[in-house]
Amino acid sequence: MIIRYLSNTENCQICGGKLEYFNSGRKLTCVQCGKKEIANISCLNGHYVCDECHGKGLFDTVKEYVLASKSKNPFEITEYLMSQDNIPMLGCENAWIASGALMTALRNEGTIKVTNRQIIEAMNRTKRQAIGGYCGLTGVCGISPAIGSCFSVILGASCPKNQETATTMKVVGKIVNAIADQTGPCCCKNFVRTALSEAILLVNKYLNVSLPSPSGAIICTHSARHPHGCRESKCSYFKASETS
Numbered sequence: 001m002i003i004r005y006l007s008n009t010e011n012c013q014i015c016g017g018k019l020e021y022f023n024s025g026r027k028l029t030c031v032q033c034g035k036k037e038i039a040n041i042s043c044l045n046g047h048y049v050c051d052e053c054h055g056k057g058l059f060d061t062v063k064e065y066v067l068a069s070k071s072k073n074p075f076e077i078t079e080y081l082m083s084q085d086n087i088p089m090l091g092c093e094n095a096w097i098a099s100g101a102l103m104t105a106l107r108n109e110g111t112i113k114v115t116n117r118q119i120i121e122a123m124n125r126t127k128r129q130a131i132g133g134y135c136g137l138t139g140v141c142g143i144s145p146a147i148g149s150c151f152s153v154i155l156g157a158s159c160p161k162n163q164e165t166a167t168t169m170k171v172v173g174k175i176v177n178a179i180a181d182q183t184g185p186c187c188c189k190n191f192v193r194t195a196l197s198e199a200i201l202l203v204n205k206y207l208n209v210s211l212p213s214p215s216g217a218i219i220c221t222h223s224a225r226h227p228h229g230c231r232e233s234k235c236s237y238f239k240a241s242e243t244s
């Protein structure tokens with residue numbers, strides 16, 4: 001079955017119907033690959049698409065783009081990728097973009113050595129902990145481990161290490177905190193921008209690297225796509241004229 005991403009809405013990928021969020025996980029079968037697993041989101045018609053299938057093909061798209069990018073500005077990279085038609089409005093594809101963009105900007109800036117292999121490593125780690133819907137289900141939006149993975153890879157953090165791991169955890173804590181002020185409803189586009197704004201400060205503090213801020217104010221062009229309703233005036237990236 002070929003699943004097409006809906007560029008204007010982010011509802012069910014199969015029928016376009018509204019998504020339903022369950023308080024308790026249910027055993028659902030992915031309509032694309034047939035995998036059965038406990039999950040909390042399906043559409044009102046019962047269609048469930050597992051995380052693996054949700055982002056199928058897009059991981060490589062994001063990876064190829066960032067590896068080829070020459071930009072030192074992570075916002076430029078993320079805004080370009082997030083505005084592609086096949087990148088869903090909501091979903092952890094946005095987290096892959098965040099880690100890929102931050103690592104790539106650091107590689108291109110050049111103060112610290114970042115290899116392509118490290119960029120892919122950070123993205124792979126992000127994929128392990130960025131799970132659709134878990135921003136609300138456990139409090140860990142995949143964009144937090146996305147930024148954490150960048151610091152971890154660069155610092156060489158792991159369980160037996162001390163300061164490297166402590167710094168990575170502190171970074172993730174800061175990102176979770178920053179994102180928490182932007183909920184109601186969650187918005188992956190806002191979260192990527194908010195997380196990167198915080199990450200720029202943390203990169204400066206812990207890695208002594210100055211990455212560029214966004215060139216001018218970011219004005220969101222995705223407001224009308226938000227399936228749960230854009231926060232509009234509560235979101236710092238919303239421009240009133242955009243929806244009219």
Ligand SMILES: [Zn+2]
Pocket residue numbers: 012013014015016017043044045046047
């Ligand atoms: Zn459906």
Ligand SMILES: [Zn+2]
Pocket residue numbers: 030031032033034035049050051052053054
């Ligand atoms: Zn599947």
